[in-house]
Amino acid sequence: MLPPHSLLPTGMLLRSLLVAGITSHPMLLAPGLATLKFLSKPRGPLFNVERNPLLHSIVKNVLYNHFCAGENGSEVKATIQNIKNMGFRGVILTYAKEGPGKSDEKDQDDPESRQADPEIEAWHQGVLQTVQMIGDGDFLALKLTGAGAAVTTALSHGKPLPTQMESALVDLCDEAIRRRVNIFLDAEQQHVQPGIDKVALDLMRRYNRGNVAVVFNTYQAYLKSTSVTLLDHLHCAKQEDFMIGIKLVRGAYMSTEPRHLIHDTKAETDASYDLIAENLIQGQSTAWKQDESFTSPRLQLFLATHNRASTLKAQELQQSRTNAGLPRIQVQYGQLLGMADEVSFTLLQRNKQDIHNQGFVTGEVYKCLTWGTIGDCIFYLLRRANENKDAVSRTLAEYQALRREVVRRIKSVFSF
Ligand SMILES: Cc1cc2nc3c(=O)[nH]c(=O)nc-3n(C[C@H](O)[C@H](O)[C@H](O)COP(=O)(O)OP(=O)(O)OC[C@H]3O[C@@H](n4cnc5c(N)ncnc54)[C@H](O)[C@@H]3O)c2cc1C
Structure with missing residues (x-):
């Protein structure tokens, strides 16, 4: 069988080789990172990526196009088409522009705060533009703190969201449903996460009544508390009879979260991730059997990870359940654009075999894309x-696999 990277178009293969060549060599990566950090700060016209055309073109062609979807609607749509042409089921799209998030607290009881909040309005319009770029089966990723200080304050104090934000969320969910798009609520830091969980459960209660999960909440396996939180949400879905959408990640905020909340070692986080995935796929888990009353609700699982071992373990478990004729839940997989292509393409190749052998795939694969101007995307x-x-x-x-693929293609040209 051809290697996984054989699915990459040649232009993308060469750019991936260049980026992986830089990022896999500490002596090249360190100056690269320092340059990016330098460019991320406001500068005069010469060192401003938005204003210096030469700089803009270099950053765009080497780095931006590797990791990001585009600066406007037509670029984003072209990237999405390329992704789908490679065999991916769809994309997860997110808008790069980030609100101030942790900025000054806003008092919602202050009459001035009750007027239309420009941060919520800007977020709403940006996300609306984003959902209008995608369609059937794609995902819209929402980072709630991106809507600014009033929303962040409400989430971190366990207060209801500002009415304007509640209306914006309903408007976005309705638009997503019209376009047959699903929604991820991204997991964030622990000071806002219980608030995000509450918003997610409310949206799932409202929108996940049918046979598909429109809204998914995100669960971070690196937290010691996640099994308990998830079990609680599973009970809630079972009792109230809604479909629970679960996006499972390891967690991205290790450098800023209180360390004691997170598993002590990487191996423990890995084990936690794999056990949660296994429990959900099996429906009735060993760990959760301690809870005698547990029966699985209707659920859909999205494994958002670059980890090859976790991905293949889940895929093989799904396959063995299929072979044994056991009931299966829907499992989907996602990796970021420009990262872990080997994992994505291995899954795509297995899907091709599945179609050939059994007529359907055991797990659809997605790429997660971020869009926005280079200035918007620089922190990303x-x-x-x-x-x-x-x-x-x-x-x-990844670099070695890409290099082998380039050599393989050169040899195949000369063998004719
Ligand atoms: C499509 C997609 C969507 C995502 N959405 C979110 C989101 O909404 N919220 C979010 O927080 N993250 C999100 N992430 C990022 C994710 O949480 C991980 O940070 C990232 O994917 C790297 O983890 P990994 O599973 O790919 O595997 P690996 O690279 O194998 O694992 C790295 C991860 O292991 C954990 N880890 C590393 N060292 C230790 C240690 N010493 N002790 C304990 N744990 C350790 C950390 O979580 C670290 O990120 C998303 C990732 C993808 C691909």
Whole structure:
């Protein structure tokens, strides 16, 4: 069988090789990161990526196009089409522009705060534009704190969201349903997460009444508390008879969260992720059997991870349940654009085999895309570069696989 990277178009393959070449070598990555950090601060016209055309073109062609979807509707739609042409079921789209998030607290009892909040309005319009770029089966990812200080304050104090935000969410969900798009509520830091969980449960109660989950909440396996939180939400879905949409991640806020909330080692986070995924796929878990009253509600699972072992474990478990004729839940997989292509393409290749052998796939695969101007996306790019730095062995393996694929294509040209 051809290697997984054979699915990459040649232009993308060469750009991926360049980016992986830089990010897998500490001596190249360190100056690259320093340059990105330098460009992320407000600068005069010469070092401003939005105003210096040469700089704009370099950053856009090398880095931005590798990790981001586009600066406007037509670029984003072209990227989505490319992704779907490679065999992905769809995309998860998110708008890069981030609100101030943790900025000054706003008092909702202050009459001035009750007027239309420009931060919520800007967020609402940006997200509305985003959902209008996607369609059937795609996902819209929402980061609630992106809606600004009033929303962040409400989430962190366990207060109801501002009415304007509640209306914006209903408007976005209605538009998503019209377009047959599903919604992820992203998980964030612990000071706002209980508030996000509450919003997610309310939206799931309202929108997940049918046979598909329109709204998904995100659960972070690195937290020691996640099994208990999830079990609580599963009970709630069972009792109130709604479909629970679960997006499972490891968690992205290790550097800022109180350390004691997070599993002590990476191995423990890995085990937690795999056990939660296994429990959900099996329906009736060993760990959750301690809770005698547990029976699984209707659920859909989305495994958002770059981890090859976790992904393949879940995929193989699904396959073995299929072979044994056991009931299966819907499991989908997602990786970020420009990252872990080897994992994405391995899943796509297995899907092709599934179609051939059994006529359906055991798990659809998605790419997660961020869109916005280069200025909007610069912090996102910095985070991706840092993430590659933290996953040196995986980045190096990706680089070696890309290099092998380039050599294979060159040899295949000369063999004719
Ligand atoms: C499509 C998609 C959507 C995502 N959405 C969200 C989201 O809404 N919210 C969110 O928080 N994250 C989100 N993430 C990021 C995710 O949480 C991880 O940070 C990232 O994917 C890396 O983890 P991994 O599972 O890919 O695997 P790996 O690279 O194998 O794992 C890295 C992760 O392991 C954990 N870890 C690392 N070292 C330790 C340690 N010493 N002790 C304990 N744990 C450790 C951390 O969570 C770290 O991020 C998303 C990722 C994807 C692909």
